[in-house]
Amino acid sequence: xxxxxxxxxxxxxxxxxxxxxxxxxxxxxxxxxxxxxxxxxxxxxxxxxxxxxxxxxxxxxxxxxxxxxxxxxxxxxxxxxxxxxxxxxxxxxxxxxxxxxxxxxxxxxxxxxxxxxxxxxxxxxxxxxxxxxxxxx
Amino acid sequence: xxxxxxxxxxxxxxxxxxxxxxxxxxxxxxxxxxxxxxxxxxxxxxxxxxxxxxxxxxxxxxxxxxxxxxxxxxxxxxxxxxxxxxxxxxxxxxxxxxxxxxxxxxxxxxxxxxxxxxxxxxxxxxxxxxxxxxxxx
DNA sequence: ATGCTGATGCAACCAGGTTGCAAAGTTTAT
DNA sequence: ATAAACTTTGCAACCTGGTTGCATCAGCAT
Numbered sequence: 001x002x003x004x005x006x007x008x009x010x011x012x013x014x015x016x017x018x019x020x021x022x023x024x025x026x027x028x029x030x031x032x033x034x035x036x037x038x039x040x041x042x043x044x045x046x047x048x049x050x051x052x053x054x055x056x057x058x059x060x061x062x063x064x065x066x067x068x069x070x071x072x073x074x075x076x077x078x079x080x081x082x083x084x085x086x087x088x089x090x091x092x093x094x095x096x097x098x099x100x101x102x103x104x105x106x107x108x109x110x111x112x113x114x115x116x117x118x119x120x121x122x123x124x125x126x127x128x129x130x131x132x133x134x135x136x137x
Numbered sequence: 138x139x140x141x142x143x144x145x146x147x148x149x150x151x152x153x154x155x156x157x158x159x160x161x162x163x164x165x166x167x168x169x170x171x172x173x174x175x176x177x178x179x180x181x182x183x184x185x186x187x188x189x190x191x192x193x194x195x196x197x198x199x200x201x202x203x204x205x206x207x208x209x210x211x212x213x214x215x216x217x218x219x220x221x222x223x224x225x226x227x228x229x230x231x232x233x234x235x236x237x238x239x240x241x242x243x244x245x246x247x248x249x250x251x252x253x254x255x256x257x258x259x260x261x262x263x264x265x266x267x268x269x270x271x272x273x274x
Numbered sequence: 275a276t277g278c279t280g281a282t283g284c285a286a287c288c289a290g291g292t293t294g295c296a297a298a299g300t301t302t303a304t
Numbered sequence: 305a306t307a308a309a310c311t312t313t314g315c316a317a318c319c320t321g322g323t324t325g326c327a328t329c330a331g332c333a334t
Binding site for chain 4: 190
């Protein structure tokens with residue numbers, strides 16, 4: 001288990017400190033994207049700033065991606081192995097308005113958009129809001 | 138001018154107070170979406186809470202729509218006359234990473250997405266980041 | 275004029291995000 | 305093995321946007 005974690009960190013050129021291993025472990029076990037405050041709650045006692053910087057490091061190195069789903073806080077989820085966070089790599093995110101969980105719909109790529117003349121595209125954030133299958137009645 | 142403003146307010150069932158007329162005027166003159174802090178700066182002396190509530194009122198009555206473009210703050214822009222903020226009414230937003238302005242790409246509808254089974258769609262937020270034509274080199 | 279309702283202004287609060295700085299831990303060169 | 309150099313961590317403090325409670329004020333109906 002730990003091996004696998006360290007391997008992941010290594011493959012993204014992130015030094016495997018104890019803290020980072022723990023955070024990555026939490027992120028791996030997570031089915032939905034998680035926010036910084038939520039991450040804090042996963043630990044008995046952990047420093048917000050450290051977690052914050054850990055997430056930033058992960059994001060810079062493309063181990064995770066951030067999602068701004070319109071709720072108060074930014075959420076984070078693991079990137080796929082092959083992800084380089086290019087526009088082609090992007091997928092749709094789904095925010096359930098009942099349970100507030102944010103899902104990565106990895107199989108649904110973000111549709112291509114034709115921008116007006118002289119607009120250059122760098123990135124796309126597409127969040128669908130609705131009710132997830134768990135909360136579906 | 139004022140007539141036109143009042144008419145707009147009236148058509149959305151919003152009582153035309155002085156404050157609201159001023160805010161709507163600012164929003165009308167705006168080419169890009171504006172945030173609460175930005176709106177505050179447009180006035181010599183105005184109360185944040187009042188502006189906040191004014192925006193909320195406008196939004197509830199579908200005179201404006203909010204855009205969460207991933208920057209720290211939520212931005213607001215006028216709805217089109219015919220807008221009821223249904224998913225069909227939605228358009229793509231563009232955030233310029235240079236000037237930080239957010240454009241309503243009114244002519245680009247949000248693409249339709251096929252969600253997984255038992256996921257119900259309510260709303261879609263699609264923000265494209267990049268460089269706008271003004272900042273394009 | 276009187277009373278009711280909703281709008282405004284002020285102050286205070288809250289949460290998430292972010293930074294500075296010193297202590298602890300790692301790595302590298304000698 | 306030791307010292308120097310660099311990185312990570314933990315703590316505290318801060319900033320900003322968003323939000324709320326409450327007293328006051330304005331507009332309208334009676």
